Structures are given as C-alpha cells and as structure tokens.
Amino acid sequence: MQSRNAGGDDVLLDVLDLETHFYGEDGVVPALGGISFQIRSGETLGVVGESGCGKSVTALSILRLLPKLSAKTVGGEIRFRGRDLLKLSEPEMRLIRGDRIAMIFQEPMTSLNPVHTVGDQIAEAVQIHTKASRSEAMARAQEMLRLVRIADPERRVNNYPYEMSGGMRQRVMIAMALACTPELLIADEPTTALDVTIQAQILRLILELKQRMGTAVMLITHDLGVVAETCQRAVVMYAGRIVEQATVRDLFARPTHPYTQGLMRSAPDPRRGRQRRLPEIPGIVPSLREPIAGCSFAPRCPYAISICHEKTPSLRDVGPDHAAACWRSEEVVGA
Amino acid sequence: MVAYIIRRFVSAITVMVMVGVFIFLLLRLSPGDPAAVIAGDSAPPELIAGIRQQLGLGDPLPIQFVLWAKSILSGNFGTSIFTGRPVLQLVLQRLEPTISLSVLTIIFSSATGIAFGTLAAWRAGALVDRALSAFAALAFSVPVFVVGYLLIYCFAISKHWLPVQGYEPVEHGLATWFAHLILPTVTLGLGYIALIARITRASMLEVLAEDYMRTAAAKGASSFSMLFHHALKNAGVPILTVIGLGFAYLISGVVITETVFNIPGVGRLTVDAINNRDYPVIQGVLILASGLYVMINLVVDLSYTLIDPRIRY
Ligand SMILES: Nc1ncnc2c1ncn2[C@@H]1O[C@H](COP(=O)(O)OP(=O)(O)OP(=O)(O)O)[C@@H](O)[C@H]1O
Numbered sequence: 154m155q156s157r158n159a160g161g162d163d164v165l166l167d168v169l170d171l172e173t174h175f176y177g178e179d180g181v182v183p184a185l186g187g188i189s190f191q192i193r194s195g196e197t198l199g200v201v202g203e204s205g206c207g208k209s210v211t212a213l214s215i216l217r218l219l220p221k222l223s224a225k226t227v228g229g230e231i232r233f234r235g236r237d238l239l240k241l242s243e244p245e246m247r248l249i250r251g252d253r254i255a256m257i258f259q260e261p262m263t264s265l266n267p268v269h270t271v272g273d274q275i276a277e278a279v280q281i282h283t284k285a286s287r288s289e290a291m292a293r294a295q296e297m298l299r300l301v302r303i304a305d306p307e308r309r310v311n312n313y314p315y316e317m318s319g320g321m322r323q324r325v326m327i328a329m330a331l332a333c334t335p336e337l338l339i340a341d342e343p344t345t346a347l348d349v350t351i352q353a354q355i356l357r358l359i360l361e362l363k364q365r366m367g368t369a370v371m372l373i374t375h376d377l378g379v380v381a382e383t384c385q386r387a388v389v390m391y392a393g394r395i396v397e398q399a400t401v402r403d404l405f406a407r408p409t410h411p412y413t414q415g416l417m418r419s420a421p422d423p424r425r426g427r428q429r430r431l432p433e434i435p436g437i438v439p440s441l442r443e444p445i446a447g448c449s450f451a452p453r454c455p456y457a458i459s460i461c462h463e464k465t466p467s468l469r470d471v472g473p474d475h476a477a478a479c480w481r482s483e484e485v486v487g488a
Numbered sequence: 489m490v491a492y493i494i495r496r497f498v499s500a501i502t503v504m505v506m507v508g509v510f511i512f513l514l515l516r517l518s519p520g521d522p523a524a525v526i527a528g529d530s531a532p533p534e535l536i537a538g539i540r541q542q543l544g545l546g547d548p549l550p551i552q553f554v555l556w557a558k559s560i561l562s563g564n565f566g567t568s569i570f571t572g573r574p575v576l577q578l579v580l581q582r583l584e585p586t587i588s589l590s591v592l593t594i595i596f597s598s599a600t601g602i603a604f605g606t607l608a609a610w611r612a613g614a615l616v617d618r619a620l621s622a623f624a625a626l627a628f629s630v631p632v633f634v635v636g637y638l639l640i641y642c643f644a645i646s647k648h649w650l651p652v653q654g655y656e657p658v659e660h661g662l663a664t665w666f667a668h669l670i671l672p673t674v675t676l677g678l679g680y681i682a683l684i685a686r687i688t689r690a691s692m693l694e695v696l697a698e699d700y701m702r703t704a705a706a707k708g709a710s711s712f713s714m715l716f717h718h719a720l721k722n723a724g725v726p727i728l729t730v731i732g733l734g735f736a737y738l739i740s741g742v743v744i745t746e747t748v749f750n751i752p753g754v755g756r757l758t759v760d761a762i763n764n765r766d767y768p769v770i771q772g773v774l775i776l777a778s779g780l781y782v783m784i785n786l787v788v789d790l791s792y793t794l795i796d797p798r799i800r801y
C-alpha cells in the first residue's frame with residue numbers, strides 16, 4: 154500500500170478512496186473508481202490526464218457541486234483539515250465553499266452571471282463569508298480587481314461581464330475565488346479556453362497570488378509542461394483512477410507507469426512551444442460504461458501481460474513520495 | 489434608446505389606427521342599415537333617422553372615418569344610445585372596480601406564478617413539481633365562470649367567510665374593498681398563474697443549468713440566493729413577456745369575472761352594452777382596451793432593459 158504519512162504532517166486535503174458515479178439512461182458510469190491523494194498546505198498539486206478521465210469530477214466531488222439528479226459520490230472520504238466533507242450538512246458545506254475552498258472554472262465566458270456587475274459578484278463572495286457591509290465588500294472587490302491587475306478597477310467594478318474579454322473575465326473569476334483568501338484553490342483548466350498569449354499571464358497571476366496568500370492550489374491541466382513549471386507534486390489520472398503520483402521532479406526523472414511514460418514520450422518539443430492538449434497515445438480511451446477487467450490501460454499498454462488483463466493494480470509505493478498502479482513497474486522503470 | 493422608443497411609438501400608433509379601422513368598419517360594413525341595427529328591432533323611424541344623422545352615414549366612408557377618428561382623438565367617444573350619456577363618462581365611472589380587480593390580479597398572479605414556477609424548476613421531477621404541473625394544467629383548462637361559482641359556493645355560501653358578490657369602493661374602507669375582491673381575484677388569476685408558472689419553470693430550468701449557477705454555488709451562495717438573486721433575473725425576459733401577453737387573457741377574463749361576481753366595472757358595462765346593442769359604448773370600450781393593451785406591451789418591452797443589461801435598444 155501507499156504510505157499515508159508520506160512527506161509530513163501538514164496535510165490540508167486528504168482524499169481517500171473517493172468514488173463518484175453518474176446515473177444516465179443507459180446505466181451507471183463509475184466516473185471515479187476510488188481515488189486517493191493528498192494536498193499539503195501551500196503546495197501546488199498538478200492533476201493531469203486525457204479528456205474524460207475524471208479531473209473535473211474530482212474537483213466537483215470535493216466541493217460537492219455535482220449535478221444533484223445525475224451524479225453521486227458513493228464512497229470514500231474527503232478530509233479537509235481532518236473533517237470529512239462528505240459528512241457535513243449542506244449549510245456547513247456552504248460555509249466552506251468560497252471561503253476555505255474556492256474554485257475557478259474552465260469557461261470564463263459563461264461562468265460569470267451576465268446580469269450582475271463583476272463588482273457585485275466579487276462582493277457577494279465577501280458578504281456571504283464575512284460581516285462586511287456592502288460598501289466594505291465593494292471596496293474589497295475593487296482591491297481584488299487591482300490585485301488581479303485589471304486596469305482602472307474603480308470603473309471596472311461596475312462593468313458587466315459582457316463588457317470584458319475572456320482573459321479579463323478569468324481575472325475576475327480569480328479575484329472572486331481569492332476574495333476570502335481560501336486555504337485551497339481548485340483551478341480546473343483555468344487557461345484552456347483562453348488565447349495562447351494570455352494563458353501564461355493568467356497562470357503566472359494564479360501562482361503569484363497563491364504565493365502571496367499562502368493558498369494551496371490543485372491545478373487541473375492537460376499540459377505536462379505546465380505541471381513541470383508550476384507544481385511541486387502531480388497526480389496522473391486515467392479512466393477514473395490515479396495511475397501514478399509523485400513529486401514533479403521524480404515524475405519526470407522516473408515515470409513509472411506506462412501511461413505516464415507514454416504522455417512524456419510524446420511530450421512536445423520545448424523548442425516548438427507548449428502544446429494545448431495531451432498528445433495521442435495509440436489506442437482508445439476505454440468507455441467507463443462497461444466494467445473493465447484488470448488494468449484499464451492494459452489494452453493500450455506495450456508492457457501488458459496476462460495479469461494486467463485480470464486484476465486491477467492498486468497504487469503501490471515505488472519510491473519515497475512516489476506511487477504507481479502497475480503490475481510491472483520495475484520492468485517499466487528499467488526499460 | 490430614444491430612437492427605439494420613437495420607433496415603438498410609431499408602430500403602436502399604426503396598430504391603433506388598424507384597430508380603429510377595424511372597429512369602424514365592424515359597424516358600417518355589417519349587413520343592413522347600421523342605423524337600424526343600432527336602433528334595434530322595433531325602433532321608430534325618427535330614432536333611426538337621428539342615429540343616421542349622428543353617425544354621419546350620408547357621407548362617403550373615408551370622410552366618415554376621418555370625422556369619427558377626429559372626434560375620438562378629441563376624447564369624444566360618442567353617446568350611449570341606451571342611456572344617452574357620453575361613453576367616456578360611462579367608462580370612467582366604471583373604471584375603479586375594474587382597475588382594482590386587474591391590478592390585484594396581476595400582482596397576485598405574478599407573485600404566485602413566479603413562486604410556483606421557481607419551486608417546480610428547483611425541484612424538477614420531484615413530487616412538488618408534478619403536483620404543480622397538474623395544478624397548472626387544470627387551472628388553465630377550467631373555465632373562469634366554473635371556478636368563480638365553485639369558489640362562491642365554497643367560501644361564501646357554505647362557509648360565510650367572504651361576500652358572495654358585489655363591489656365596495658375603496659372609500660368604504662380598505663378591508664371591505666379587499667374582502668369583496670378576494671374571490672374575483674383568485675378566480676380571474678388562476679389561469680394567469682398557470683401561464684406564468686409554466687413559463688417561469690421552463691425559463692428557470694434553462695438558467696439553473698448554466699455555468700454561472702455553479703459559480704454561485706462554489707461561492708457558498710444559499711439556495712434562496714441562487715434561485716432569486718442569480719437565476720430569476722436571468723429567466724426574467726420570457727416571464728415578463730408572458731405577463732404582458734397574458735394581459736389580453738386578463739381583459740377577456742375581467743368581463744366574465746365581473747359578470748359572475750356582479751361587479752359594476754367596465755366588463756359589466758360591456759356585457760350590458762352588447763345585450764342592449766349599444767354600439768357607441770362597445771366601440772369605446774374596444775378602443776380603450778386595445779389602447780391599454782398596446783401600451784402595456786410597450787412598457788413591458790422597455791422594461792427588458794431593466795432586467796438584462798445586455799439588452800440595448
Ligand atoms: N454530466 C455528466 N453526465 C454523465 N456522465 C458524466 C458527466 N460529466 C462527466 N461524466 C463522466 O465522467 C467522466 C469524467 O468526466 P470529467 O468531466 O471529470 O473529465 P475531465 O477529466 O475533466 O475531462 P476534460 O479534460 O475534458 O475536462 C466522463 O468520461 C464521463 O463519463
């Protein structure tokens with residue numbers, strides 16, 4: 154088993170065997186098949202994986218923001234500073250959302266309410282979680298806009314989202330998320346929808362503010378390059394499971410899961426700039442609808458032997474603060 | 489914005505002219521001698537001649553129309569054949585009960601309809617939602633007079649909680665005024681509530697699935713704030729539209745409700761005028777009601793800008 158106390162005691166978020174299912178017309182989809190990972194105070198954890206592997210579902214499960222009718226977290230624990238979020242009442246959970254755990258979404262164009270000014274929307278977060286008066290909250294909103302480097306914040310607080318560009322709206326989302334100085338910021342592909350020229354700026358802004366506020370960040374991304382540049386540790390997901398987790402240095406030096414290796418082998422040439430999407434690995438991503446026997450990566454895996462098709466490997470320590478879910482990790486690393 | 493208002497005004501005037509032509513022709517093109525039609529079956533020839541004189545029926549149609557329109561624009565809607573009093577005066581006298589009933593109904597139905605629709609959308613698929621849908625279907629299909637007599641039977645005859653019928657002006661005291669209007673308001677409002685609730689539910693369902701609703705939840709907003717602060721304003725344009733369009737439904741409902749509850753309002757005036765073939769009164773009421781309808785919808789269109797900042801004219 155993977156050791157639970159790896160790397161110290163300052164664990165902010167401890168996710169244990171988290172299982173989330175979707176209920177569709179054609180049956181149950183186990184979007185998360187029991188994932189475990191930790192985030193320590195102040196660190197940046199990268200979460201990578203191909204589209205549909207469950208990154209967003211993980212984020213939404215933590216904040217309990219899954220669509221009520223079609224999804225449910227059916228098992229596991231989400232310990233935030235020792236308290237299991239899954240056991241909290243809805244009002245208790247509301248006190249945590251936006252105040253102690255905040256989230257930035259992928260789509261800045263549609264994630265702001267079109268009929269309220271951006272100032273109102275930032276101030277609202279402040280007023281929900283503090284006793285601030287409206288004018289104090291608006292002052293805070295202006296201060297946050299300045300912090301995320303929106304020019305002319307005095308005027309911009311009164312803007313509606315449609316009066317702003319995508320990059321500016323994402324800055325507003327960041328301002329809103331950080332207005333109550335949360336302990337954890339979940340950023341779900343915060344730059345994917347933006348212009349390439351703006352992506353780096355937004356990323357740098359998040360990291361700078363995180364540093365200043367001491368916030369831990371769970372950075373969901375398609376981009377291994379971003380993980381290498383910005384994160385201390387990383388989690389690699391495949392088909393609703395974590396297949397490898399390690400410090401970023403270790404992950405790049407000694408990728409131990411064939412899937413991680415595949416991702417890196419086809420990683421973009423740094424001289425040609427960063428790639429937006431993860432590179433293609435031969436084969437297709439398995440459908441979560443049909444139950445998978447054995448390792449879900451086995452059909453695409455060059456190392457697969459018979460056990461891989463029969464039994465699902467669990468995460469095992471392969472080094473200090475480094476775990477992989479692979480029956481053949483020794484051979485994989487040695488190769 | 490100013491240009492838009494002017495444009496809307498011009499189109500409103502065009503609509504009114506068309507309504508005017510229609511109402512004008514309604515009488516003149518009906519088979520037979522309009523004067524005889526107006527005067528009724530066993531009218532003496534002198535009366536028919538007098539009416540012919542009053543309507544200027546000897547002139548060519550276009551001239552008749554211009555003269556007719558001119559007098560209406562100067563506030564002269566003609567005189568009632570039955571009572572011999574100016575039509576405008578008759579309508580103004582009957583205005584208070586009708587306005588009381590309409591305004592109360594709009595307030596009551598909008599509040600109830602929006603609340604029901606919001607609740608149904610929030611609990612979509614659940615028992616409350618299905619119960620409300622069933623209620624809406626029923627409320628929309630049962631005729632106004634059936635509802636009216638049923639309510640009178642239950643609340644005024646079986647239990648003597650509310651007056652059976654009639655109207656008390658405001659100056660006789662707010663409490664009696666209100667007591668007399670409760671049953672008529674519920675009667676008239678039921679279908680309107682169903683209409684508003686349906687549109688609210690559909691519009692809210694769409695809005696609740698939007699990304700910004702998840703953002704609001706991620707901030708820690710309460711369900712109440714999510715529904716009424718974040719969602720309702722976004723769902724508002726179709727709701728406001730149906731409230732405006734439903735006004736036509738309200739106008740026809742007022743006539744029936746006033747008859748059922750014996751309220752001496754413009755609706756009753758109209759029914760009486762039709763029974764008496766009092767054409768000048770019918771014409772006057774038709775013109776005033778159409779004018780009101782056109783104006784309400786103009787106000788509704790302009791108020792879109794208040795709820796959605798992206799709408800600019
Ligand atoms: N609304 C939904 N209804 C049904 N199934 C869903 C829904 N949302 C997600 N899923 C299931 O959960 C899986 C994981 O989805 P998720 O959105 O977490 O992927 P992701 O890793 O965030 O992908 P992307 O990189 O494209 O954002 C999907 O493959 C799908 O099977």
Ligand SMILES: [Mg+2]
Pocket residue numbers: 208209210341
């Ligand atoms: Mg996603």
